[in-house]
Amino acid sequence: MTIVAPQTVALTARLIREGKKLPESFTFVQRNGELYEIETFFPEAGTYILRIFAKRKGDPGEYWSLLEYRVDAARGASKAVGFPETYESFYTHDVYLYEPKAGQLRAGSAQTFKLRVPGAQDVALVAGERWYHLQRQGDVFRGRFIVPKGEMVICAKFPGRSMYDGLLGYVGF
Template identity: 25%
Template sequence: HLRPPYFDLHIELVSPRNQAHVDLLPGKSYALILLRTPSDVRLIADLKLNNEKIEGGHYIMFDKRKQIYRCYFAPSNIGKHTITFYAKRGDSDLGQYSSALDFKLDVTQMPLNPISFPKTWKNFFDLGLEVISPQNTHLVKLNNGADHIQILIKTPENVELLGRLQNEQKQKVKGGDQVYYNRRKNIWRCKFAPDRDGLFEALIMAKKKSDPGSYTSAVAFKIEARQIPSSPISYPRTWAPFYDLGLKIEAPRNRSNAIWADNASYAEVLIQAPNDVQFSCDIKYNNVKIENGSLAQYNNDKKLWQLLFAP
C-alpha cells in the first residue's frame, strides 16, 4: 500500500516488487524489505500486531555499498502483522515523519528460533558500531542471582562510548553502568547492574573522539531483572586511564560508594597499580575541594595505594 509521501519523496521499493505482503524468508526468523531513497530522505518503521507495536520487532540498516535500506522484521507471535514505513526529508532527528508505505505480514507458524533486535539510532550506523554480544535479541534476562549483564560492542578507533542504565520510570540508576575499552581484545565492554528486580533499559551512547559535542544515543537493550541480590553491585565512575594504566580496586569491591565506618576517622579506598603509577586524590563537597581532606599514600605491606578521605 503506497501513500503520497512514497511518491513525493521519490522512494523506490526494490524488493518485494508488485505485492502488498511479505513473508518470512525461507529458513529465517525475519522478513526482509529493500528500499532505495534519495540521500536526504530518512526512514523509520514499525511492526504491529493488533495495532500494538512489537518491541524489538524491526531493524533498519543502510547498506552504504549498495546505497539501499535493508529492513528486517521479526515477529514474536503468530498473526496478521502490519509493517509501516515512515519517511521525511532532512538529516536531523527533528521534523515530522509521514507514513509512506505499508505491508502485511501474515505469520501462521512461528520460526524455530525467533529473534528480536535492539533499538538503534542513526548514530549506530553513522559511526560504524557493531554489537558482538548478545546477538539476535533486544531483551537480556538477568536471574538466578546474577548481578549484571555485559554487552560487547566493536567500534572504529576514533569512536568512544558512554553508558546509562535507567529504570521503567526513565530514572538513571546511580552507579548502574561501567563502560570501558578493553585494549587487549579491541572491544568495548559495557556492564549494567540493575539495583532491584524489574525492567530496565541499558542505553549506549557514542561520539567521535574528535567531536567536542555530547554523546548521543546509539543502541539500547531491555533488561529483565529477577532475583537481584539483596546487596546489588554498583560501579564507581571511571575514566579511560583507569583501564589503560591497569588499575584495580581492591576495596570497596563492587560498589560505587566509599564506606566511612562508624568508628573510623576516614573512608578508605585501596587500589592496586603497576609500579610506575603515582596517585593523588581530593574530596569535594558541593563541587568545592575540602582542604586537607584527602591523602594518597603507598602501603608497602599491602603493596596497595591507600587513598584516604575525611569529609
C-alpha cells in the same frame, strides 16, 4: 527486508496487527551504505502489516507513509524479546549494529557488543554508574562484557562534543 535508498532519505518502520500498532521494539531499521535493512519480530503466527515511513534526512518534520507490506507469519518467536531501543543519534551518525540484536539480555551472561560508529572517538556501554569501553578498530567498536541487571545504554563520543550521545538501549533481566 532490504530497501535501496539514497543517503538523503531516512526510513523507519512499524509493525501493525489487527489495526493496532505493536511496540517499536518489534522492528529494527538500519542503514548499510545505500541499503536499509529492516528486521521484524513477530510475537506469534498471524497476519501483520509492515508499514515503512520516509522523510528527507535531517528534516525536522514528520515521517510520511511510504509503503506497506502484508506479512503472513507462519510462526512467532519462541520468546518475547524485541530489538534494542534506538535513539536519534543512531540514525544521524549512520551507526550499524552487528550484535546483539536482542533488546533484552540475560543478566550474568557474557555478551559481545559490536557496532560500526563512523567518526566516533569512543564508544561505551553505560549501566548505572559503570562504564564499559569498547575496543576500537577503525570505525568498528567491539567489547565482551558480563551483562548487568537493569537498563544499559551504548553511548558514543564524537569530535566537537563534550558529552556522549546515546545510540542504543538494552535491558539486562
